[in-house]
Amino acid sequence: MNKVLVLFLAIATMSTAGNAAAADKINVLLPQRNANEAIAPFLAAKYLGYLDQEGLDVSYLLVAGSNEVAIQVASGNAPIGWASPAQAVIGMQEGAAAPLDLQYFSSVEYRNIxxxxxxxxxxxxxxxxxxxxxxxxxxxxxxxxxxxxxxxxxxxxxxxxxxxxxxxxxxxxxxxxxxxxxxxxxxxxxxxxxxxxxxxxxxxxxxxxxxxxLLPDVSLLAKRETIKQQPKLLIGFGRALAKGLDFCLANRPACVLLTWKLYPESKPAEGTPEQKLARGLKMISTLDGWSDEELGDKRGEFIESRWNDLSDFLLQGGQISKPVPASRMFTREFVDEINKYDRAKIVKQAKEFDLKSLQ
Structure with missing residues (x-):
């Protein structure tokens, strides 16, 4: 781990120690080194004030992959992480060499990336x-x-x-x-x-x-202790992200421009404005996997059969020695609360949004 990340995580530990819900300043880990349009719903949740509405002041920390996210969340260096489940589930199995006391609390990607x-x-x-x-x-x-x-x-x-x-x-x-x-x-x-x-x-x-x-992929996880003791924190973040997704699906160009505004280095250096936007829209097309026709507009829900398929996948590959129960991998207890918001209002906001405000 590089020295900058160690220093940042040391600061994160101090800022999130104790009762994070009371402190309202938290760090959320995302599994990629560089920002791009694929994380736009997270950025929209912050830029558009959805996190503020939940009483959360969130800083996003980009780290080197899902394994790093899982390890740092399990170590208490951040309360929430967005991580691919394969490595985390390997750490959840009984008798794991490096057990991870983690659980997923909101599903995000509904297809294998x-x-x-x-x-x-x-x-x-x-x-x-x-x-x-x-x-x-x-x-x-x-x-x-x-x-x-x-x-x-x-x-x-x-x-x-x-x-x-x-x-x-x-x-x-x-x-x-x-x-x-x-x-x-x-x-x-x-x-x-x-x-x-x-x-x-x-x-x-x-x-x-x-x-x-259709194996489930990158989703929101937390320590089981956090799930038990700080439900408001996790529900609030999950709901803000759900709003960010609804906004981006309803106005993809806005979320491309929003990403460039917050992370100027993510904007293509060459091409006409139209060509640059077209490239950004290709990247943001990955959001198509953030919903599933089986669930309609419901956000954060888990499709249990697919998580069982994930356990079978790891079992057949020799990464686990016996199946990991769905109840160990995820909890649905927050899903209904995460979906308690006016989705039509978010879609209306997106469609009426002034793109010039981001240029």
């Missing part, structure tokens, strides 16, 4: 056709390995014998490996794939089993 893909002009159209091929991942110890192996097994391949996984890093390094045909396919997360597209190296996702495609 990890895909197996090929360059758009590749002759490969099915996972089974990857036999004998090289598959790029950021690192051999990354979550991509778990997902990639599952996709290969689902297609009848042996991931330890039929393919070669190659660590290619991320960003420009990964794009160069793809262009130079160092690898034939990639296992990357959703926003990375969008970034490839924006940079002129689009990829095409290969079809995978529906159960794997």
């Amino acid at each position: 990890w895909s197996i893909s090929v360059p758009v002009d590749s002759p490969i159209h099915a996972v089974a056709e990857l036999k004998g091929k090289r598959i790029g991942v950021t690192a051999l110890g990354s979550a991509a390995m778990n997902y990639g192996k599952a996709y290969l097994r689902g297609a009848g391949l042996d991931p330890d014998r039929d393919v070669t996984f190659v660590p290619i890093g991320a960003g420009g390094q990964a794009m160069a490996a793809m262009k130079q045909k160092v690898v034939d396919a990639l296992v990357f997360w959703e926003t990375a794939n969008v970034t490839f597209d924006i940079a002129g190296s689009p990829v095409r996702q290969l079809p995978i089993d529906k159960k794997l495609a």
